Amino acid sequence: MLKSFSVSNFRSLKNVIIPLSRLNVVTGPNGSGKSNLYKSLRLLSDVAKGNVVSSIAYDGGILSSFWAGPTSFTKAELAGKSDVQGKHEKALTRIDLGFSSDDFGFCISLGLPTPPVGGGSDPTMFTADPVVRRECIWAGDYYRPASCLVDRVGPAAKVRQGRSWQVHAQHLATFDSLLSELADPMAAPEVFAVKKQIDSWRFYDSFRTDRDSPIRQPQISTRTPVLSHDGHDLVAALRTIHEIGDREGMQSAISDAFPGASISFTKVYESRFSLEFNQHGLLRPLSLAELSDGTLRYLLLVAALLSPRPPSLLVLNEPETSLHPDLLPALGRLIIKAANETQVWVVSHAQELVWALEEYPECNAIRLDKELGETYTNRTNFMI
Template sequence: MLTTLAVANYRSINSLVMPLARLNLITGPNGSGKSNLYRALRLLAETAQGGVINALAREGGLNSTFWAGPQNISRRMRNGEVEIQGGPRTEVKRLRLGFAGEDFSYAISLGLPAPPGAPTAFSLDPEIKRECIWAGPLYRPASLLVDRKGPMVRAREGREWDVLAQKLPTFDSLFDQVGSLRSSPEVLRLRESIRGWRFYDHFRSDTEAPARQPQLGTRTPVLHHDGRDLAAALQTIREIGDPEALDAAIADAFPGARLEINAAAGGHFAIEFYQQGLLRPLSAAELSDGTLRYLLLIAALLTPRPPTMMVLNEPETSLHPDLLPALARLIIRASRECQVWVVSHASRLIAALEQDTSCNCIVLEKTLGQTEMVGQGMLDQPAWHWPD
């Protein structure tokens, strides 16, 4: 489980260090930075997938993601005594992302390359300047296990350092080189942990949505991020997961309803949704957007193979407010099996999640263009130190 998330110099986030728990609720008014925090978390996930550079390119390049305000906002600026103004930078520009875990922690620093000696068309490609893995939640030189500076990677070997690579491409993460790095079990373990994170924010419910079409079914313990294998995922829960929880989740949201999966049509799985008062079941193509999305969320949250972390971005989209308490109960149940993030501004869902005593509610606000946690003073931040 992650215990701390740290982000610096990313869009509206100049510097943010957040405490994390099993169930994390991120909320705040529109424009407060919820989406930027979510995107920063996705960038961290891309490091283990080998796609962080391409992900930054899709955002318009590294330079466009840098915090656009002054390096430091003084007390007089905050009080309105002087206008917002920048001064000479005392630090080089770096996008920094990191997290502290119960076993291992990680940080990455990205910057623009130095002017090249030879002509190149890739002069604006971001470079990974520093990557570190250390033991425990707090960075100290003594706890450092793997250290990457530019192209050189070294790992601790007892009291000494073993150089694992000297010419690592600056656009490749440590996690891209697991097979070629010697004696790096920490890199492998952390990479697999990050690769286990799941993000659900692109469920389609339009008339052409894949979830509405019968699909050739195979055992599906993990729902695809766009929900294309919904029927197979629900049947997998019924066979090797928790069928009682599945039936209870449907009854909780739709009293008197039940769900069946028809797998008789040549191996193509189709949803049959029975409701009181109807003489025949409804197919996925006939379901309302809200009902289909709720079934997708059930399949994601009741997965027989819980991830290390699950992130739901605005799961209330298309749902009737009356469904939100039932969704909250599903989310709370899932948080017993894995760490869960929920990004939401639906008051009814927020109120239902906050009834759980373990819910870590983080309210964001924007002050002078900078995303901050409501009520977090300097002494309230978790202990965190960026590697030099």
Template sequence: MLSALAIANYRSLRQLVVPLAQLTVVTGPNGSGKSSVYRAMRLLADIANGGVIRSLVREGGLSSTLWAGPERFSAAMLRGEVPVQGTSRSEPVNLRLGFAPAQAEDFGYAIDIGLPVPREGSRFNRDPQIKHEAIWSGPLLRPSTQLVDRKGGSLRLRGERSGSWVSVGRPIAHFASMMTEFADPQAAPEMLTLREQMRSWRFYDHFRSDAAAPARQPQLGTYTPVLADDGADLAAALQTIREIGDDEALDRAVDDAFPGARIQVQVTQDRFETLMHQHGLLRPLTAAELSDGTLRYLLWIAALLTPRPPALLVLNEPETSLHPDLLPALGRLVAHAARESQVIVVSHASRLIAALEEAAQGSVSLRSVVLDKRLGETRIANLDMGDIPRWEWPVR
């Protein structure tokens, strides 16, 4: 389990360390930085798949994603005595992301992304580069706990002798992470372990429910323990839960939201189609006939009752298009998933948050993180400094 998420200089997140529990709810008003926290976590996951630089480019490049305010605020700026203005830069341009584990035997990770040293005649002088990566054991990075260190193109691993380092001869490209360029199970087993853990992270964000949504169409069926991002394999995912997952939890989740209803998966040759039997109707409704909210709720059932729980499950505004009466049932479903996976929910629906708090009591630990903004910077409004985990960035 992760104990903290750290983000620096990404959009409105100038310096943010988010404490994490088994179930963490990130909330706050519109524009407070919730979406930036979610997108930062997706960037972290992209590192393990070799796509973090491409993801930054899709967001408009490093210049577009960097914190747009001053490097630091003076006391007079914070008191409103003088306008916010730029200061002399003391650090190189950097966007930093990282996380810490809750257990001493698990691994933490941090990455520092910056701009290249300008080269005359090059057209790539604004192309993001990975400047530094580090892996360590335990909740806090210290010289004694660091296991892997990458600076520029150079990589070194902790040696067998106490305090010693062993350099890896092959240089790493500036646009590639060490996580994908070097994965030796003997020389660096912690890197391989961490990479596979990060690759298991799962994100769900705004399922489609329009008339042309893939989830409404019959699809070729195969065992589907993990629902696709777009929900296209909904019927196969529900049938997989029925056959190799928790079919009783599936029935309970449907009945909890729609009393007396039940789900059936109809198979015509190779095509799977979701049918919903509802009390009082003479025939079941197909997925194409379901309301947007009903279809979205079935998609959340398929995602959260996965027979293959991930290490980390991140849900962005799961309340979208759901009737408020469905939110208590969704809260119970999310709390059930948090027994098997660490779950982070980004939401501004007070009724869902209340349902999560009620459902988590006595079953999983819950942490509420309320964000707000001051002078354009996202901060945690409901926690004291003593509640924020200590964090140390690796030095370039």
């Protein structure tokens, strides 16, 4: 389980260390930085998958990802007695991301490409791509030189062997993380363990539920213990829960939201099947094509949260989308049930859902707000 998450110099997130619990819910007004916090966690996940360059490029490149505000304000500016000008004491050159967990801690610094010495004749044109400045893996709750197990500076990485260090690589590409390049269970077991942990994280932030969505079509009948990020294999995931997972919990979660309702499965033809939604008072079941967006999204969340193969971290971004407020208490109970099996991180606008989640004894409520362009959290004395 993650014990803390940290990010600095990323968009409105200037500097933060957030303590984490088994169930974490992030809330706050529009524009307070919830999406930036979610994106920073997802960016850290992309590091281990080797997708960090494309992930940052998708959002406009490394320059667009940097903290956009000044590094300091005058007293008059802070008191609102003069227009905010601010100043940069020095140019920002890196974004820092990291976490600590029960076993290891990990951090990475992403920066700008270094200009050629003397204005060389062949400068890179990939100036929007981040480069890895440094990476560390350590044992314990926080970094100390004595607890560091793996240290990467620029293209070189070394691994601790007893009381000494052994150089493990000297020519790592500047755009590749050691997690994607050195994850060898024999030579660097710490790197392998951290990569395996991050690889197990799951993110669900958008489901396409329009009438032409593939979710509404008959699906290939193959065992699916993990719902895909876009939910296209919903029927297979629910059927897998029915056969090898928490069948009673799944039906209970559905009837909790829709009293008297249940689901069943039907073969369309040999290799494909579909789902039928049985509802009290109706003479026939409803097909996937007939379900409302809210009902379909709730079924998708059931499949994600009751996976027979729970991840080490499950992240839901605005799961209340398209759901009627009456469904939010049931969704809260479903999320709490999942939190007994895995660590959960929820980003939400819906106060009804937040109230439901706060019934959980280990709920860690993180409220964000923004002042002078900088996001603040109520959980620490640090500023994001």
